Amino acid sequence: MTIGSHITTFAGRPVANYPDDLGKAKRAGTAWRLEDTDYDDSGEFRERLAALAAEDWVGDVEALVIGNWGGAYDTAPPMGLLAELLPRFTGLRALFLGEMTYEECEISWIQHTDISPLLEALPLLEVLTVRGATELSLKPLRHERLREFTIESGGLPAEVVRAVGECDLPALTHLELWLGTDNYGGDATVEDLAPILSGTRLPALTSLGLRDSEIADQVAAALAGAPVVARLEKLDLSLGMLGDEGAAALLAGQPLIHLRKLDLHHHFIGEAHLARLTAELAQAGVELDVSEPSRSRRDDRYIAVSE
Template sequence: MTINSHITTFAGLPVLEYVDGARADDPAAVAWRIEDPDYDGGDVFRARLAALVAEPWADRITALILGSWGSTYDSAPPLELVIEAAAKLPALTALFIGEITFEECEISWIQQGDITPVLEAFPKLEVLTVRGTEDLQLKPLRHTGLRKLTFEAGGLPAEIVRAVGECDLPALQHLELWLGTDNYGGDATVDDLTHILIGSRLPSLTYLGLRDAEIADLVAAALAGAPIVARLTELDLSLGILSDVGASALLAGQPLIHLLKLDLHHHYISEPVMDRLNAELGEAGVAVDLSDAGDPEDVDERYVAVAE
């Protein structure tokens, strides 16, 4: 799987590209997207962001998408401009940093920076999505507004996984981590997930996605006894290299029939174990997604869906 097209909706809103003079009947009813069409960079991104923030209706903007800022492979996004504009964006509740296709920059090449000041500057932020993790930083903090947090990566560094687990996020309902592969910086282990799996800092969580994981079998085994699972309505282990080992561990662990959905698509589970999943969970009312099955016998050809 490659990310080959831009999103058309974000935070439940249609996306509208902002160029000078762009207008919407209701500025709060669209997700505004800023990008520099020149992949090698220039001042277009900064100029467009400055122009958007200077609009007389900027205080009504609820969703903002940062596309390519130019030279995304060797420069971090100018988050300082977003932070400086916080007072002019009081209604902002959704932010996407790095909504970039593979043609513009491979996901593992996208430079990021420290997103902690962004969360501090926008205490009312409810949705944050970050794509790419090169030089990404996050310091543990408390944020009472955040409801959905997503990190999309070909490899999510262990220090980011640990930092997420050490954050106090009392309102968070949706946590999605693309763990990826060690070849592209995804060096997290199950131990790094400890605080997330305990869930004491995530009292409202109902969706947990530990996706695109090279260590999917180990993650599944840890989830089999993890306290957080009992509170979930959806568990998502899709896009990784889950095999019979991990799937069997899930079946042998704590009951999962309280889930509304178990998403395992893009996997390497055999037919007999898939039959067990459908019989033990599907027939109990859990929507089990077992689509995009790979060959369970060809161990050397297993791959996560998103890497480079």
């Protein structure tokens, strides 16, 4: 699986391109997409960002989707310019940074930098999604309003996972980390997840996704006794290399029948453990997604999104 198409909605709003869709889309209630239409850095992204920031209706913009900022395969987003201009978007509540298809830039090629200035410049931001993790960093910080935080990657560095766990995010209800594979920098271990799994951080968390992971079995084993699970409504271990070992750990661990949904799609679980999961969870009213099964040997397993 690769990311082959752009999103059409973000944060509950339809996506429209700026400036091409002016006159066709509502100024408010739209997630405006900004990008450089040249794969290389033509300067078009910065021009479009400045133009949108200068619109007399900039305060009506509630959501932004930032695609290729120009040469994203070897150039980080212009964080200084973003931190300078985005505060003019006084109504901005949702931001997607790096929404690119594989044809524009493979997920593991997208270059990043420290994203802390975005959160510091946008104290009212409620939703942040970041795609790509090469050179990505985050310093532990406090943000009062962030409710949803997602990092999509083919390999998420351990230091980023630890930094997320060290952040003070009292309003966060949804956290989603695509852990990826060590082949693309995803060197996080379950020990790096400990602050998140302990339940002492992120007091409002009800939805946790630890997705696209080659260590899905170890993550499942850690979750089997993790205090945070007791207050979750949704647990998502999809897109990874979850097999019988991880399924057995989930079945032997703390009860999961309080969950509203358990998402395991794209997995390597055998029929016997699938039957037990269905009997114990689906029959208890848990929405269980075990679609996209594979019977590959352990050595042939793969995560859904890597390069």
